[in-house]
Amino acid sequence: MDVLLQQLINGLILGSLYALVALGYTMVYGILELINFAHGEIVMVGAMVSVSVLAALTAAGVPVALALPLALAAAVVVCVVAGVLVERVAYRPLRNAPRLAPLITAIGVSIVLQNLAMIFWGRQYLSFPPVIEVQVYDVLGATVSNIQILILIVAALTMGGLLLLVNRTRLGRAMRATAQNREVAGLMGVDVNRVIAATFIVGSALAAVAGLLIASYYGIAHYNMGFLLGLKAFSAAVLGGIGNIPGALLGGLLLGVIESLGAGYIGDLTGGFLGSHYQDIFAFLILILVLTFRPSGLLGERVADRA
Amino acid sequence: MTSKLLIAFVLGAASWSMPTWLSAAGTIEIGCVAPLTGPQAHLGKDIENGARLAVDAINASTPTIGGQPVQFVLLVEDDQADPKTATVVAQKLVDEGVKGVVGHLNSGASIPASRIYAENGVPQVSPASTAVAYTNQGFDTTYRLMANDSQQGKALGQYATRLGKRVAVVDDRTAYGQGLIDEVVKSVEASGGKVVGREYTTDKSTDFTAILTSLKAKRPDVVVFGGMDPQAAPMVRQMRTLGMKTPFMGGDGMQSAEFIKLAGPAAEGAIGSSPGLPLEQMPGGADFTKRFGERFGKVQIYAPFSHDAAVVLIQAMLRAGSAEPKQYLPELVKTQFDGVIGPIAFDAKGDLRDGPVTLYEVKGGQWQPVETIGGPAAK
C-alpha cells in the first residue's frame, strides 16, 4: 500500500511540474491558437539561468536567503525578455498566415533556443548548488521531501494567482475576450497586441518559476531538457482542455500520476511483456486517445475542429 | 539544369581551394574520433587530448621510419556519438589517408565505423568501446584497450552479489547500458544471487521516482545501473530522497568526476567500475597525470587509454618500418608493450588480454579504488 501511495506522491509532484509548464501552453493556445513549441525551451532557459546565477552568487559568498530570490528574479527577467522577443519576431508577423507557417516557425524557434543555450552554456550538465537542505518526511510509509512540498505549494499558488488574474482583473477580462474572438475584442477597445504580449510575459514568468523548481528538484539543468518536457506538458494541457486554466492543472496532475503509476506497474500488468522502457509513450498515447475520443479535453469547451 | 552544372563546377573549384590535409612528405596521419559535442563531449575531448599528448611526445623525439624522419599528425573528427555520423567521418578519414584510427568512444559508433575501416584495411584501436560485438565481427582491424562489457559486467555482478544476494538492475536502453546490464544479470545469477527487479529508463530522462519506488518495494540489497553519469546522478539522489539506503553501483559510464559533481552528497558510497587500473595504480599513472595536467587539466576517464592507443599504433609502424597498414598490422597483432595503463597485449579477436576491471567507491567526495578484479596481477 505504501508503494501505491509513494507512486501517487511521485506522480503528483511530477504532475505539478507538468501543470506549471502546461499553464503557459494553454494560455498561449487560448489566445493565439498556436502551439508554442518554444515554451519548453523557455523553461529550460529559466532553469539554466537560475542555476548559473545561483552558482555564481553562492560562490561569491552571497547568503542563500538572498541568492535564491535573486536567481529567480534573473530567471524571470531573462525568460520574459526571451518570450516577448520570440512573440514579436517570430509569431506576430505570421498571425494571419496559413496555419502551417507559425507551426513550422515555432519548431524553428525551439531549435534555435536549444542550440543557443548549448553554445552559451556548453554541453555539460549544470549542477544546482546544494543550497537547499533536503528534509525527508515520512508520511504513512511513503517519503516526501521539502522540495516536493514546495513544488506542490507553488503550483497551487500559481494557479490560484493565475485564476485571479484571468477572472478578476481588467487584463484578465481582456485576455478572455481576445481568446474568444480576437477581432471583436479589438473593436471593443482591447489593445490586442498588448494583451498577447502580456500573455507571453505571464507565461514566460511561469516558465522561469517552473525551470527553477525543476532544476532544484532534480539537481541538474541541461540544454536538452526542454523539448520532451514541453511535449508532455502540452499533452497535459490537451488532456485537461486546451485554453482552460484549471484544465491545465488537472491535466498535468493526471498525466504525472498516470506516468508514475504506469511506469511502476506496467511490468506487472502486462506480465513482463511491456516494461518501464515504454513509460515515455504514455503522454503520447493519452494525447492520441483524448484527441480521438474527447477532443475538448476533460474540462474544456473548445473543440479541435478540422480546418 | 544549368544550376546543376553550376553546382558541379562550384564544387570542383571549391575543392581546389579547400585546405588540403593530404600529406607533405614525411607526415603520417592518424585519425582520432570521439563525440566532441553532445552530453559526452567532456569524455570525447578527453580522448582527443590523450591521443594528442602521445602524438606530440613521439613527434618531439624525432622518430624515423625506414631511415626517413617522419612526423605524425592527428586528424580529429566528431562522431557526435551517432552511428550514421560515425560512418560518414570514418569514410572521411579513410579518404584522407589515415594509417590508423584511435576511436570511437561509444560502441554504437565504433561498430558501424569498424566496417568501413575493415573494408579499407585501416587498423582501429578503441580506447573506450566496451560492447562485446565490436571485436566479434571477424575483422582483423578491430582492437581495444579496455576490458569489454562481458568482463566488466562479470566483475560488477560478482561484487554486487557480495554486497547482498538480492540485486536490482536498471538500464538506460542504450547499446552500452543494455549490454552491460545483460552481463551483470548473467554474472549475478552465476554467483548465486537473484535479480529481483529490472527496470528501464532512457539516456535523456531525469525522473526515476516511479521505477525506483517500484524497485524499493522489492527490497533489493544493491541497485546496479547501466548508463551514463547524467542519469546516474539524479537517480542516486532520488534514491536517497525516497529513503532507499541501498548501495548504488554502476559501470564506467558513471565512474567520473561529473557524477560526483552532479549527485552532490548523495554520491557518497556509490560504487563504479572502470575497466583498467586506477590512474594512480597504473604503472605510468603518476607521470601521465603530471604531463596531462600541465597541458590539459584533469583526466576524465579515457585519456590514458587513447594515449596508449596512439602509442601502440605508432610503435607497430616503427617496428615494421612502414606506416602502411598492410605492413604494420602483423606487428600490431604481436604488440607486447607496457603502456601507461599497464601491460598491453591483444588476444586473437583484438580484445585486451587479461583486461583488469577496477571498482571504485566514492569516499569523502572522491573516487577511491577499492578492488581490482582480473588483470595480470591476479594471475
Next chain:
Amino acid sequence: MIGLLPDRLYQDRRIAWAAFGVLAVLLIALPFLVEAGLGRTWVRILDFAMLYVMLALGLNIVVGFAGLLDLGYVAFYAVGAYFYAILASPQFGLHLPFWALLPMGAGIACLFGVLLGAPTLRLRGDYLAIVTLGFGEIIRIFLNNLNAPVNVTNGPQGINMIDPVRIGGHALTRPIEILGVQISGPHAHYYLFLGLTLLVIFAAIRLQHSRIGRAWAAIREDEVAAEAMGIHTRNVKLLAFAMGATFGGLGGGLFAAFQGFVSPESFTLMESIMILCMVVLGGMGHIPGVILGAVLLTMLPEALRYVGPLQQELIGRVAVDPSDLRMLLFGVALVLVMLFRPQGLWPSPVRARELRPDNPDQVRQEQESLYDAER
C-alpha cells in the same frame, strides 16, 4: 518530366531532348566528378543526398501537396529500414533477396501510413502535427525495446551485418572493375539510388498532375469546400499518408542495405524535422524545389565541417564549434524562410502567388473566409 524545366524549352523539341541529354550525361558522370574534386566521402554523401531526396519527396506529398503537417515521418523510414534489416541479416538467419524485400518494405510502410494516418483525419493542423510526432516517437521506442520477450529488433544494439544489395551475385559494397573503370561501393550505390530516385520523382510528378493530386491541392486550400465539391477527404488524406509512407519505406530499405547497420538512434525526431526542413526550405509542394532542398541540406552540414579549420586559419583559433552551428542554422533557416519566403527557395509559380499574394485585399478576403469556416 513535365514541370521540371522552364516552359520555353518545350517549345522546341530538339532543345528539350538536348537538355535532357546533357542532364543525363551529367548525372552519370557526377560521381566521378565529385570523387575527383572532393574525394570519395562526398560520393557517399551524394548517396545519402539521393536517399533524402526520396524521403523529402515522400514528405512533400503529405505536407506540400495535401497540406498535412507530419512530424513523425521518420517512422515510415524506420519501418522500411527495419523490415529489410530483420529479413536480410543474421538476426533471424533469413537472407531474403533485395529485390523482393524492397517493394515489400515499401508496402509495409504504406500500411503503417494508413494506420498512423487514420486517427489524425479529423484533427486540425497543430494537433495533427503533435499526434504524428507522438506516433514517430512511439515507433522509435518500440524499435528500441522489442528485444524481449521475443528479440525482433535487437533493441538499442541495432541490427548489424545487414546483407548488402546484390546484383547478379556481386555485392554492391565491394569495388568492381567495369570496362577498365574502377567502380567503388559508394559509386555503385549512387547509380542504384539514382535509378530509384528518378522513379520516385516520376511517380511524384504523375501524382501531382492526376486527379488525386488535384484533390490534395483542394484539401490543402480549403477542406470544407473540397468536401462540398464531392471529394472524399478521408480517403484522399489516407492516400496522402500512404503514398508518402511508401516512399519513406523505400528509402528506409535502401538505407539499411547501404549502411549495413540500423539502430533506433538513426530515427529520432530530429530526423523528421530535418526532412521537414528540406521540404520547407526547398519549396513546399514543388518537386524541383524539394529536390534542391534535400540535396542542399545533406551537403551543407558536411561542408560546415570545414568551417572549423577555416576559422583556425583565418583567426588562429576556433571561435564557434561548427557542429554547434549545424542545428542552430537549421532552426534559423526554418524561421527565416517562414517569415520572409514561405514559398521556399525554389517555389512553383502558383504556390508563390498563394503564399505571397500581391493583392492585400485578396489576403484579407482569404483570411476572413478561412476564419469563418473554422468557427
